[in-house]
Amino acid sequence: MVNTSGGYSAFSLQEALELRASQDVIPYAGGTDLMVGKHRDADYLFLSRVPELRQITEDAGYVRIGAAVTFSEALASPLVPQLMKEAVSGIAAPAIRNAGTFGGNLANGSPKADSVLVEVASDAKLRLVSRSGERTMDVDGFCLGRGRTALRSDELIAEVLMPKQSPDCCFYEKVGGRSALAISRVSFAGIFDTQDGRISNIAAAFGAVADTVLRFRQIEAMLIGRTIEEARALRDSYVAAYAEQLVLTRGRVSAEYRRAVCLNLLNAFLSQCGL
């Protein structure tokens, strides 16, 4: 008996997009989110043999990580930024990193997604493709809330575009229950850069504390363009502005605890930047 239920395999991006547009399919990359929990009675579109989604390349402005690149593959690539490697090396354990992908981490729509945290902090962009065309959008605009993204039902994530930058300072920390397999309780990524003695970038992103990864550009603006001296004088009011904004959803660990952890991580980041 040949049972034809359960899935399609695509061998090129074009095939995958045809299927995505014409059939009721669920994209399947590493399966580490899809296969957990109840068995789905749906047709999967298997992406792991689509070469266009498996590459890590670079151009003048970006390192481009294919959506079906696994975390282990990224760790082995000289192109992937160090901050991303730090976050990804803390994901679960080898067997999960050998399967889990960047596209899956994004499309799953979790505020705990470790690679997404770094993408938000890095001002990364996504290339979304469909049979009828493609669009590029900020990662920030893609994540809309728990399990909700801007992905259309005929689209696939093709690649993540990480801006090439060599900032003065990068900071990453994940505070979890236990080291292996700990889905983040609170995670933080920071990027700091100066140009001609003035702050040109001070990105701070908080993961696992709200419905999406949080980043407050209006608070960052307080310090952009300032000298280090000026920024030091503003540090307390800067941290106070975060304290006010970090109104957290209740979770497994109390909101107050997580807010305190966020502020500690922010302070550690600022100290590392010399502020």
Added chain:
Amino acid sequence: MDRLQEIRFVLNGKEASYTGSAADRLLDVLREQFRCTGVKCGCREGECGACAVLIDGLLRNSCCVAMGAVEGTSIVTIEGYRETARFAVLDRAFAQLSAVQCGFCTPGMILAAEALLSAHPHPTEEEIREGLSGNLCRCTGYNAIVNAVKSAAEEGEGLW
């Protein structure tokens, strides 16, 4: 662009095929259709590593793999791995250092050790703990297992 009809793969060195749903779990198929009962089901959530197998040489939790994703791959379970010289070394080390109590976690531990030693033939203790970090053991407290892997790396010098 094929609707998957028959899923073909290599299991422990032999051609194999599956005609059920591409959405079925590799863990269930290995245990029920292919009688590889050394592949254990501890959690079905990717958390425990009891169901670990090697797919194209990489450690994977078979509970998190749909059959459609194994098309064209080569899978090794403990049933195949036990025929190897490397297994013999790990087997002896696990026995000598009391790294096995109930044995439920052992097939996954052994395959995680194989994946680790293939990448790091001379692992540090930290590398061993990281390599086994996705495999839970309720009995041994882990130290005996870490020691066994360390000992296997020494005894099996040249095999990995």
